[in-house]
Amino acid sequence: MHxxxxxxxxxxxxxxxxEKLAFNDEEVLNDxxxxxxxxxxxxxxxxxxxCNRVEIMTSVKECERSLEHIxxxxxxxxxxxxxELEGRGDVYEDTxxxxxxxxxxxxxxxxxxxxxxxxxxxxxxxxxxxxNRFCGQKLSRTMHHAFRCxxxxxxxxxxxxxxxxxxxxxxxxxxxxxGGSLGGYSAIVVGAGEMAELAAKHLANAGVNLIIINRSxxxxxxxxxxxxxxxxxxxxxxxxxKKFINRYRLLFSATGAPHTVITKDMVERVDFERHxxxxxxxxxxxxxxxxxxxxxxxxxxxxxVNKNKAIREEQAKRAYSIVGKATxxxxxxxxxxxxxxxxxxxRKKAKECYLKELERAIKKGYLPSEYRKQVEKxxxxxxxxxxxxxxxxxxxxxxxxxxxxxxxSMQYLFSLNExxxxxxxxxxxxxxxxxxxxx
Numbered sequence: 001m002h003x004x005x006x007x008x009x010x011x012x013x014x015x016x017x018x019e020k021l022a023f024n025d026e027e028v029l030n031d032x033x034x035x036x037x038x039x040x041x042x043x044x045x046x047x048x049x050x051c052n053r054v055e056i057m058t059s060v061k062e063c064e065r066s067l068e069h070i071x072x073x074x075x076x077x078x079x080x081x082x083x084e085l086e087g088r089g090d091v092y093e094d095t096x097x098x099x100x101x102x103x104x105x106x107x108x109x110x111x112x113x114x115x116x117x118x119x120x121x122x123x124x125x126x127x128x129x130x131x132n133r134f135c136g137q138k139l140s141r142t143m144h145h146a147f148r149c150x151x152x153x154x155x156x157x158x159x160x161x162x163x164x165x166x167x168x169x170x171x172x173x174x175x176x177x178x179g180g181s182l183g184g185y186s187a188i189v190v191g192a193g194e195m196a197e198l199a200a201k202h203l204a205n206a207g208v209n210l211i212i213i214n215r216s217x218x219x220x221x222x223x224x225x226x227x228x229x230x231x232x233x234x235x236x237x238x239x240x241x242k243k244f245i246n247r248y249r250l251l252f253s254a255t256g257a258p259h260t261v262i263t264k265d266m267v268e269r270v271d272f273e274r275h276x277x278x279x280x281x282x283x284x285x286x287x288x289x290x291x292x293x294x295x296x297x298x299x300x301x302x303x304x305v306n307k308n309k310a311i312r313e314e315q316a317k318r319a320y321s322i323v324g325k326a327t328x329x330x331x332x333x334x335x336x337x338x339x340x341x342x343x344x345x346x347r348k349k350a351k352e353c354y355l356k357e358l359e360r361a362i363k364k365g366y367l368p369s370e371y372r373k374q375v376e377k378x379x380x381x382x383x384x385x386x387x388x389x390x391x392x393x394x395x396x397x398x399x400x401x402x403x404x405x406x407x408x409s410m411q412y413l414f415s416l417n418e419x420x421x422x423x424x425x426x427x428x429x430x431x432x433x434x435x436x437x438x439x
Contacts, residue, residue, distance in 0.1 A: 001043070001138060003097040004060045006070055007090040009053035010111050015299050017088065019282035020078045023049040024258050032077055033134045039069040044135040046143070048104075048125040050118070051166060051195070051281035051298055052111050057101065059138035063093050098142060099327045105146040106153040107160065108319055111302070112169060113312050114159040117198070119150055141334070149326040156322060159315040167198035167254070169301045170277040171206060174250060176304075177275055183207035186232075187250035190241065190261065192219040195254035195279055197226065203252070204229035211248065213241050214255075242266045251276040253284035264288035339394050342407060345416055347387060354379040 008021050023029040029047065036045050036058070044059040056074075060066035071089075075082045092100045103109045107118050126143045129135040154160045175182055185208050189200045192214040200210055200223065209232040214220035220235045227233055236244060241261070245251060246268040253276065255261055260283060262276075267290045278285040278297045285295055358376060361367040367375060397406065410416070 002060050002063050003092075003094050003138075003142065004058045004063050004066055004070075005092040005097040005100055006056045006067070006074075007053065007092065007100065008055075008088060009090075009109070010299065011109075012090055013088050015281065015283065015297055017080070018052070018054065020080055021049075021054045021074070022051075022281050023047060023054070024256055024282070028077070029128075030132065032073065033129070033132070035073045036070065037134065039066065041066045042069065044129075044139045046126055046129040046135050046139050048122055050121050051279065053104075053109075055104065057097070057139060057142075059135075067091060095327060095331065098145075098330055099323060101142055101146050102149045102323045102326055103320070106150040106319060106323055108153075108316060108323065111298075112165060113316055114161070115165045116154070116160055117165045117194070119147065120194075123147070142330070145326065145330045145333075149323060152326065153319045153322050157315045157318050159312055159319050165195075165198050166279050166298060166301065167195055167252075168202045169304045170199060170252060170279050170296065171202040172304055173296060173301060174275060174277065175206065181206075182250075185209070185250060186211060186248050187252060188213060188244050188248055190214070190251065190253040190284065191255040191280070192216065192223045193254060193256055196252070197223055199252040199254060199277075199279065200227050204231050204233075207231060208250070210234065211236055211244055213238055213244065245274075245276075246270055249274050252279065253277070254279045255284050256280070257284065258282060260284055260286040262286065264290060267293060339407065342410060342416060343387075343391050343394060346410070346414055347383070349414060350383040350387065351380070354383060 008018065010018070013021070023032070029049070033045055033047065036042055036056075041061045042058055043061065046055075046057045048055040048057070056070055058066060058070070071082050071085050074080070074085055078085075090100075100109070105119060105122050107113060107115050110118055122143070126135070126139075130140065171182075174187075178185065182203070183206065187203050187208045188211045189196055189203070190213050192212065196212075196214075200212065203210060204227050207229075210224075210227065211234045212220045212224055213236050214223070215238045217235065217237055224233045224235050245262060245266065249272060251262075251274070253262065257280070262285045264286050267288060269291060272292065274293045276285055276293065276295045278295060281298060283297060285297075287295070355376070358367070358372065358379065362369050362372060394406070394410075
């Protein structure tokens with residue numbers, strides 16, 4: 001078994017390509033999962049799709065053929081040539097794949113290092129895959145450890161202190177444009193999803209009055225109710241979007257639409273400067289050379305990100321050392337979970353016990369020494385019979401996610417691998433494939 005990941009991110013792929021690769025439709029996503037898993041070499045998959053990255057994480061029997069299939073199906077879906085996909089995507093195998101995953105979830109690979117939004121995005125992607133049976137034990141293990149690694153990075157460093165997301169970077173850019181303060185201004189927020197909510201919250205904290213517009217008026221109202229702060233909040237129907245974009249200076253758009261929602265034919269000439277922040281992938285705002293309209297897409301926000309990188313560089317070094325150790329610990333842990341060696345060790349302990357008691361019985365005169373071999377055979381057969389059913393059951397559940405917990409419990413009960421802190425792991429591990437639905 002191998003771990004294999006194909007990664008397309010802001011590092012190797014521009015926004016136009018990421019738009020083509022983005023999975024914004026659940027039906028399309030599930031269909032792609034099925035096509036991936038139809039290959040005999042691919043056992044499990046988890047697909048993470050955000051505005052800044054698409055990660056295809058898999059557990060496979062053989063890497064080369066699996067990789068060919070992934071690129072082939074991705075090319076069919078997106079219309080992008082296989083050669084171009086291969087030239088852009090970063091490929092990680094085994095240890096590299098685990099280290100990359102831990103780095104991503106710990107926000108060390110994010111556009112804004114230290115942002116915490118990525119953890120929730122990965123958990124949602126994992127939950128979707130697990131509930132639809134696209135992944136099982138092998139990838140559940142990696143996620144389980146990835147979330148623990150991210151928590152350790154967050155708690156052991158200041159890398160997530162005053163966390164920054166793409167939404168907050170957009171608001172920070174707006175503050176810079178308007179001389180450092182947005183208090184008293186009004187802004188349109190298009191969308192009611194996670195990115196839109198983050199933008200709305202940051203704007204409210206900056207004292208900005210909000211006009212929330214979304215296709216679902218009910219979701220817009222629900223978002224408005226979640227916004228705290230002493231600012232005015234309006235909820236307007238999507239049909240009035242054109243009217244409002246021509247009335248206000250600030251706009252933040254983050255819908256999940258597969259196409260642009262603000263087109264150049266909607267833009268009217270006005271006598272004031274407008275600044276529109278398109279933080280959606282695919283983009284919400286059509287390219288236009290309209291007078292007094294400045295459009296900032298995700299990739300345009302990197303200047304603010306770069307300022308933060310210098311500040312967080314030292315913390316990132318510490319965080320990467322944690323990720324490196326977590327990667328090594330993960331593989332050490334995997335080695336302890338093999339069922340066959342554990343069964344062998346239990347049988348060895350059983351043999352040591354009955355031979356010890358046999359020697360004691362002979363020494364104390366309870367048993368004539370000439371009966372040693374016969375009694376030893378009886379004891380051996382008794383223990384074999386006793387251990388037969390547990391052995392069969394252990395082998396049956398070896399590939400089930402719950403096997404990890406059972407194996408660790410057996411290690412604790414029989415005092416196996418004591419140097420690996422089994423008891424401690426039993427206390428602190430909560431299987432991530434049983435994570436709560438309300439992430």
